[in-house]
Amino acid sequence: MHIYYYTRSIVMKNLFFLFFYLVITTNASHNANNEIASPMYNTTKKACLFSYWTVFIYNGIQDPITVHVQSGDDDLGNHTLALNNNENWSFCEGATFGTLFYAHFYWNSKTVLFDVFDADTSEKYCAKWKFRKERRCFWLVREDGFYLGAQLNHFPEGWTKLHDW
Ligand SMILES: *[C@@H]1O[C@H](CO)[C@@H](O)[C@H](O)[C@H]1NC(C)=O
Ligand SMILES: *[C@@H]1O[C@H](CO)[C@@H](O)[C@H](O)[C@H]1NC(C)=O
Ligand SMILES: *[C@@H]1O[C@H](CO)[C@@H](O)[C@H](O)[C@H]1NC(C)=O
Secondary structure: OOEEOOOOOOOOOOHHHHHHHHHHHHHHOOOOOOOOOOOOOEOOOOEOOOOEEEEEEEEOOOOOEEEEEEEOOOEEEEEEEOOOOEEEEEEEOOOOOOOOEEEEEEEOOEEEEEEEEOHHHHHHHOOOOOOOOEEEEEEEEEOOEEEEEOOOOOOOOOOEEEEOO
16 A cells, blocks of 8 residues: 655645644655654555545456546556456645545556545545544446445445546
8 A cells, every 4th residue: 555645736725734844844855755753643554644545447348447646746657457447545634635536547448537535525425534534435446437436335325426437
């Protein structure tokens, strides 16, 4: 599991967040391999000041699909997913409310690009905030499009279709 610290594209709403931004940049120095000196919350290897997100992308198509997730700071690379396989990644929430991930999806000759994580969509469809708890987003890729949900429910319960192929 990889944890990424986001220090770019920051929307500074007030000094409270500026303070935590400084704490994070002081201790983590933009490098995913560095750990925050005084962890308030531990993921498997890294520490987040507030809660952290894990985003899952599940392939519900018989054919293998290729997924390429990126943000302004990170490129997770191309991953090919067979039916029911998933790709997942984690990152800290807190100082950066501008966190954004986008992904290219390739299925045979079809290619789609959209944001797979942003603040508004995740608030609306993903797991609700709990202090220092992991929050999860699940994408389910189907032949008729892309669904987002807070849990890996049996389709279609709890899934919302947000994009077409
Ligand atoms: C976090 O992990 C470190 C070592 O990796 C450990 O020393 C520390 O006690 C942990 N903190 C919590 C709150 O679990
Ligand atoms: C990722 O895979 C797709 C589909 O196979 C390909 O078109 C694209 O060029 C690949 N991108 C990278 C960065 O390798
Ligand atoms: C998350 O992805 C890793 C590979 O990066 C995989 O080993 C793991 O099984 C995935 N987690 C779940 C819950 O499927």
